[in-house]
Each structure stands twice: as structure tokens, then as C-alpha cells.
Amino acid sequence: MSVHDFWTPFALEPFISALIIGLSLASIWLVAALGLTIIYGTMGVINMAHGEFIMLGAYITWVLQYFLGFPWLLCLPISFVIVAFIGWLVERGLIRHLYDRPLDTLLATWGVSLVFIQSIRLIFGGEPQYIDTPEFLSNVVQIGFLNIPSMRIFIFGMALVLVGLTWALLYKSNFGIQVRSVMQNPQMAASFVINSSRVYGLTFAYGAGLAGISGSMFSGLKTIFPDMGLGYVVEAFLVVVTGGGELFGSLATAGIMGEMFSVFSYFTNDTFARFVLFVLIVIFLRFRPQGIFTPSMARR
Amino acid sequence: MRVSRRNFVKGAAVGAAGVAAAFPQLYIKDHGQAWGAKPWIYKDGNVKVGLLWSQTGNLSVVENDSTQVSLFAIDKLNAEGGIAGKQIEPVVVDAKSDIKVYSEKMTQLILRDRVATVHGSYTSASRRAVMPIIMKWNHLYYYPTCYEGRECMQNIINTGPLANQHSYDLVPYMVKNFGPKVYLVGSNYIWPKESNKNVKVWLERAGGEVVGEDYVPLGGSEFSPVFNKIRQQEPDWIMSTVVGDSDIALHRQFLQEGFKSDKMPIAALTTGEIETAAMGHEAGAGHFLSAPYFQDLKNPTNEWFVDAYLSSQYGGGGVTHYNMEETYLGILIWKKGVERALEEAGGDWEAITPRMIRDVSGNWNGQGPVGLSDEESPEGKVWIDPDNFNIWLKPKIGQCGSNGQFTIVKEAPEHVGPDPFAIYPERGVCKADGLHKPDGTIQKDVL
DSSP states (O other), rough: OOEEEEEEOOOOOHHHHHHHHHHHHHHHHHHHHHHHHIIITTTTOOOOTTHHHHHHHHHHHHHHHHHOOOHHHHHHHHHHHHHHHHHHHHHHHHHHGTTTTTHHHHHHHHHHHHHHHHHHHHHHHOOOOOOOGGGGSSEEEEEEEEEHHHHHHHHHHHHHHHHHHHHHHHHSHHHHHHHHHOOOOHHHHHTTTTOOHHHHHHHHHHHHHHHHHHHHHHTTSBOOOTTTTTTHHHHHHHHHTTTOOOHHHHHHHHHHHHHHHHHHHHSSHHHHHHHHHHHHHHHHHHHHTOOOOOOSSSSO | OOOHHHHHHHHHHHHHHHHHHOOOOGGSSSSOOOOOSSSSSSSOOOHHHHHEOOSSTTTTHHHHHHHHHHHHHHHHHHHHBBBBTBBBEEEEOTTTTTTTHHHHHHHHHHHHOOOOOOEEEESHHHHHHHHHHHHHTTEEEESOBBBBBOOOOOOOESSSSSSSSSSTTHHHHHHHHHHSSEEEEEEEEHHHHHHHHHHHHHHHHOOEEEEEEEETTTTOOOHHHHHHHHHOOOSSEOOOOOOOOOHHHHHHHHHTTTOOOOTTTTEOOOOOOHHHHHHHHHHTTTOOEEEEEETOOHHHHHHHHHHHHHSSSTTOOOOOOHHHEEEEEEEHHHHHHHHHHHHHHHOOOOOOOOOHHHHSHHHHHHHTOEEETTTTOOOOEEEEETTOOOOEEEEEEEEEEEESSEEEEEEESSOOOOOOOTTTTTOOOETTEEEEESSSSSOOOOO
């Protein structure tokens, strides 16, 4: 193999395309990581079942479309609601007994993830499923020399919307104030008549719902099968941990990771880019384990 | 909450202990029956055969079908009277898509279950993991999937196409019909890379050139960086060795990127009927697949096979595809091997060894190698190569239509023989007793 096979020389137009692709990758990773930012970053629950919430979102979309004929866009909010409800059940039935034993949540949620994968496999079988997306999301948008699939533009837009909504919910609403106070000091919050167990349940449900809607969106771009969650959970954890568990940390990390991956893989190749990116993250976390943005307040 | 290093180590230890408690088979070594002169098939027992596939994990997408079609074939043989009156008893294990589990389960099948033969594996990785165990016990493995070759072992029979049979016809066909420039995309493991070495040799002969080559991780589903380079290089067609769930994402994103299959088709070696159903018919239409078998093949044996399989209790997947058919052939060919071994052993079941089944499947008693006729094999007549124990078959090129089924656009006029060292002539020639090297020595068990 010569150097030339390995190294793609710089050319302006494809390089700019690579930057755009970086944004698209960043938005996909961000959407996948958003729910985890809430559940792990804010609540401190090491949720190994996060990928399976994404998978459930995709399967709910498939069921709604395949058996009930729902249009794809309508499936997105419905799968948010259903997965949020499943998340709420998981929190009420399992996670809430483990808040004082955070590391046990790792094992418990891993068990939950296995239950989800095997249930889906038992009910629908292991083969990949097909979801139809609307015509306008199957096209490519041409701007000069740039060819951008409309599905990727849609996911990018949705990522911004979801981040905006989450930010407004956490930092601009009464519920957000309750969430942040309960996460800081549940006893103190309780003395201000905040029902902390309700806040925990709803926060977890919201995080799970975000995973569900991301699964719905990915169903138009990626493959739907019972083990698909594994493909997202690694990147999601990297984004959240490197971002310091903060909403804007995740936003920044996803952006940097997406661009770095896309540019590396433009100059070299996909495999090597992945390798370099993971090595850089390990080195970064060695010297800055608290992540890009240090949480500005005391946490539980 | 903060995760300190100490807490994490503690947590990990708790986790490991939990896993160990839940899965004792991970660490309790087999101390079943001692190895000895016990027969592999008892006079008054069944013929036990191991089925080593994954029913769980990412490989289960394909391997679950392999298990189902094997059980279907065994049911069929048993209903027809078994092997010389003896019933076949399948021992199904789940390899959980984990290479280590393949090795463990293989040891279990040989030592504890004492099966006479094992059928299994969809990937080269798992085949290469279990073969040392098979060879250690001088046992027998049937591998039903296309693979790269470059191996010469005396304990394996393959019923799928080798790299030299697989892309041999496809590359000249694509160069002739679409043009010389090709972009290679594959999954990142041994089979795509070795397969592409063959592709490059055939490409050179056909006057084509490689304008780019990329590999994505197994299970990866992000192809936009690759498509960016493809747009830049403007190949005439794409050669894909992307497998499994990634393959579906590749085809869907091809369509979403605005590429057209009539301008720049994807020629694949593994995109079968399962995949075209899951990617949507629009995404599959117009692309090419080289395989010895397609569900839509028009012949009475295949029509029977498709009907009987899909209406049986095993046909829940809804399609038949090349890998299932090759698995089915493996069971039928194995049955013929056992019949010959029984004759070789003078009717004494207990004298049959796994290795004997393999040896008599080649040239034996002047009868030539075992094979299947047009009436037995859905893909048409096939037979085992008496030297390297791979299969002679007719490669076919299919183009996917708008219904997810393939139309045959070219069928090899003659059977093409397997040649595991086709692009490594300096390594030697694979014969029944080992690899005959150019210096005259014979190397056994070349993995």
C-alpha cells in the first residue's frame, strides 16, 4: 500500500462537503446523546439501557407504520411519549431503589437492556426491519457543488430544536428549577415542598423519551434490528462524559467529535479516523476527567 | 454523583462477580467424559449433529435462518427415513455472536455432546476461531458460507463459493456494462479484504482500475464520509463487500445521497433477499449480486424448496437466500458422506469417525466425489472438489428488481471449480492430504 492510497490530498470542494458531513454526524451523535445527558449527566444514573431506549423508539415507529399505517413524521412524537412512559416505569420499578447505590444502576440497567433486546427479538424476530420515510426526506438538496441528503438536514434541524426545548425545560421553566434543586440536594428541595420522587420519575422519563424520538429519526437513515442500540451507546457515552454531563458540553463535544471524525476520515479513512478520535478522547479524559465544561454547581 | 476510579473498580468487580454467578459455563471447564475410544455414533442411538450458529446478537440476523433451514433439512431427511434407517438428532447451541463462545460451544459439542459432525458459522472470524479445536480432535466441520480461501485443512467441507468463484464473473460483467472505474467499499475484517484482493486481480484482467477503497467497522452504519469520496472519484460502479446490518444502511444512504443505480450500481457479494427486504425495495432496485442461488431461480427443485421451507414451521423469516440454500446443501451433502462412511466401515456405525466422513466425500471407491443432482439441489447440480473439499458450482449474477427479488442476468455456462490459492500460486496447490508446496513438501492443516 502506497502513501497515496492512504492519504487523500486536499481539495476544496470535497473538504467543504466533509465539514458539512461533520455537522451531520455531530447532530446524529448529539441526538443520540441528549437523553443520556439528562439521565447520566443530570441524574447520575449510568444507564446502560440507553441504546435500547433508542432501539425501542425505532421499533415503535416501525410498529406504528407497519401495522397501523401511521405517517413517519407522526410516529416521532408518539414514540417520544411511549418510550418516556416505558422509561417512567423503569424508573418507578427499578432505578428509584438504587439512587443511593449509583454503581448498581450500571448492572441493573444492563439487565434491563438485555430484557428489552430479547423481548423485541422474541416478538418481532431478529431480522432487520424496513421503515418508509416521506418523499421529501428521501431526496438530496443541491446547493452549488454540495449534495446534502434532506434526511440529514432534517435530523440537524431536529437536533437544534430538541436542544432548545431541553434547555428551555431545564433552565427556563419551573420544572427545570425543581429538577436542578432536587439533583443538588433532595432533602433541602423536599423541605420546599418539591415532590422529589415525582421529579426523578419525570426527568428519567424525559431522558428516555428523547432516546425514543432519536430512535425514530434514525429509523429513516440506519438499520432497525434488536441489537441496534449497541451502535449508539458508545458514542453517546463518549459525548456525555467528554462534555462533562452538561447540555452545552454535549453540544460542544458532539460538534467537535463530528467534525474531527469527518475531517480525519476525509484525509485517511473511516477506520483510522475512528481510531484517532478514540485515542484523542482517552488522552483528553486522562488530563481533564471532568470533561470540557466543568459543572458550575455542586452536584449530588 | 461522581465516579471515582476506586468506585469504578469496585463496581466492575461486582459486575464481573455477577456475570460469573449468572453464567457458570464461562469458567467451569468441561470435565465430562474422558476422551477415549468411544464411538461417535452408537449402534442403537441417533446420529448426532451439532448446529453452531448464533440465535442472539448481531450475527443472528443471518445465522438464525441458518439454524432454521438446518432443522428443516434434518426434518426432511428424518421423514424420508434418516440415514440408513437411523434418525438424525440435531444439537442446537447458541454462539451469541461472540467469537469466544463459538470456541467454547465447539469444545462442548465435541466433548460433551459427542456429535458426529458440526455445521456452523457465517463469518470467517468464527470459522477461524473454531478450526484449531476441530483439527485438534480430528473432527469435522461444514461451513456453508462464501469465504476468501487461502486455507487448506483436512477437517472441513465448504458449500459456499470461494473468492475465486464469487467475483470471477461479476467483475468482467460490470466492467463491460458500466465502465472500468470501480470504488471498493467493505466491512473491516478479513473476508472483504481478501475478497477484494481477488477482485483486483480480475479487474486487472478485465482492464478496470480501482479509484478508491474504504472499509467501515462491522455494524457501522455511517457512510456519508465514504460517499463524499465516491462523489469526488466518480467511479463507474461500486464493489461492495459490506455485510449484515451495515449493508442495509449503505444502500439506503446511497439513495438518500441522490445516486442512481442505473448510473453507478453497487455490485455486491452478499446483498441477498433478507437485506433487500429490509432496505426497502426502492433502495435495492437496480443493484447487482453475485451468488450461486437466488430465491427467484426458476427450476422445480427450487420451487419445491421455497414452498416447502416457507410453509414449514421454520419459514418465519419469509425469504430464502443464498446462505440458507448453501446451509441446506451442507446438510444434504453431509448425509451422503455419512452413508458412504457406513459402507466404508462395513455397516458398523460405531467404527465411523468424523474424519472418515470427510475422506469418503472425496474420490472414494472409484465413485468420484459426493454431489447433489438438479433434483436435490435448489441451485442446480453441485459437487465436492475431491482435492480441496470446496464446492463446484455455477456462479450467477442477479439484478435486484423493484420487488426485492433478483433476475438472473448472467449465469456461468460451465461449473466453476474452487481454487483456494487462486491468487497465491506461489503458496502451492491444495490437495486432499494437505497443501502441496512448490518445493515438494506437504503442509497439513493450513489455516
